[in-house]
Each structure stands twice: as structure tokens, then as C-alpha cells.
């Protein structure tokens with residue numbers, strides 16, 4: 001199980017509402033990408049799915065014109081993906097490509113294999129691990145994560161066997177408690193290979209999960225979000241409603 005307690009404690013930034021939250025996270029991401037490129041690096045970022053992530057992606061696309069980011073020199077990954085058809089609305093990549101990556105002309109986008117590419121979810125997980133081995137970094141610049149009301153991150157759910165997966169980059173999930181049941185997730189080992197972890201949460205429905213994630217005591221088994229921290233920083237970007245129980 002991931003023990004990241006030795007890494008820097010999470011910082012918390014609270015915005016008044018979901019719109020302000022999405023704009024703040026988008027602006028910060030653009031700054032980080034521009035700074036990394038100015039240092040001569042090709043930043044590698046892990047994107048997430050979910051409601052607030054979709055809004056963040058829209059805001060990145062809106063603000064991108066004013067930012068000095070070359071999107072052909074940004075490498076993008078997903079923290080998790082649902083094993084469904086490539087054009088399914090359930091797929092995390094579908095809105096991200098439509099709202100963000102297509103309009104911006106990102107070319108280095110590594111998607112998890114879909115049901116059209118491989119025969120089963122285990123093969124999708126293996127394929128994504130191979131892509132990471134071939135094109136992934138020693139450590140990511142930013143791993144962005146949504147959080148579920150049960151405090152899951154990526155597709156690592158409370159009490160699930162996948163939490164304990166070590167020694168491999170990805171894990172196939174066949175019985176996700178949240179539909180669809182078949183998913184591919186990065187493991188804690190991979191999610192924690194990063195300078196920065198950003199957990200983004202909006203709304204009252206996330207308040208208990210956020211409080212459990214940030215509480216002084218707790219377990220990764222019950223609260224998977226406790227198992228991810230960046231080497232340099234972990235920031236929980238919240239709106240007032242999500243932060244209401246902290």
C-alpha cells in the first residue's frame with residue numbers, strides 16, 4: 001500500500017465556486033506548462049476524468065490563447081480510463097479530446113486502449129503500461145486527480161484489491177463499484193512518480209471525501225486519496241462547498 005507520509009503535507013486552496021475553481025486550476029496548469037517549456041523541458045501531465053475536470057479542460061482551452069505553451073511539446077496521459085468503445089461518452093478521453101486536446105492541437109496524447117483496440121481490459125492495462133514504459137517520464141510534472149464521494153482517485157476504489165497493486169504501472173479493474181465496471185487505472189506507484197499532485201474537488205457531495213483525505217489520521221484502504229502525494233507538492237484545489245467539512 002502506498003506510504004507517502006514522508007512527502008510534503010498537502011496544501012489547500014479554496015475558491016468560492018466551481019467556475020472560479022476551474023479557472024484557477026486551468027491558469028495554474030498553463031503557468032506550469034509554460035515554465036517547464038521555458039526551462040527546456042517537455043512537460044508530462046496526467047489528466048483525469050470527471051465533472052470538474054471537464055470544466056477545467058474547457059477553461060484551459062479558453063485561456064490557452066494568452067499563454068505561452070506549445071501544445072505539440074506537452075505529453076498527456078490519463079490517470080484512469082473506462083474500458084468502453086472509443087467514442088463512448090463514458091470514456092474520460094472523449095470530452096477531453098473534444099474540449100481541450102483537439103482545439104489546442106496537442107499531438108502527444110497517450111490514450112488507454114479501448115474495446116476497439118484490444119479484446120479485454122487486462123490487455124488494455126498491459127498496453128498502457130507498455131506505452132508508459134516507452135514514452136513516459138521518470139516523473140510527471142503534474143498528476144491531476146478528481147475525487148469521488150467515496151474518496152476514490154483514478155479508478156482506485158476504497159477496499160478494492162487494486163489498491164495493493166505494486167510493481168506494475170497499471171492495473172485492470174473488472175468490478176468497479178461505480179459504472180462502468182471495467183477500467184484501467186494507473187497504480188499508486190505510477191501516480192506517485194510526480195513532482196506535483198493536484199486533487200480537484202467541487203461541490204457538497206465531495207465534502208466528506210475531502211475531509212477524510214485531509215484528516216490527520218486515516219487509511220489509504222478507506223480513503224484512497226490519502227495514497228497520492230507529489231515529491232515536491234500536493235495541492236488540493238477545492239471550492240467552498242467541497243471544503244466545508246475540513
Ligand SMILES: O=C1O[C@H](COP(=O)(O)O)[C@@H](O)[C@H](O)[C@H]1O
Pocket residue numbers: 048049050051052053080081082092145146147148149153154155178
Ligand atoms: O470514475 C471516475 O470518477 C472520478 C470523479 O468523477 P466525478 O464526476 O465525481 O468528479 C474521476 O476523477 C475519475 O477519473 C473517473 O474515472
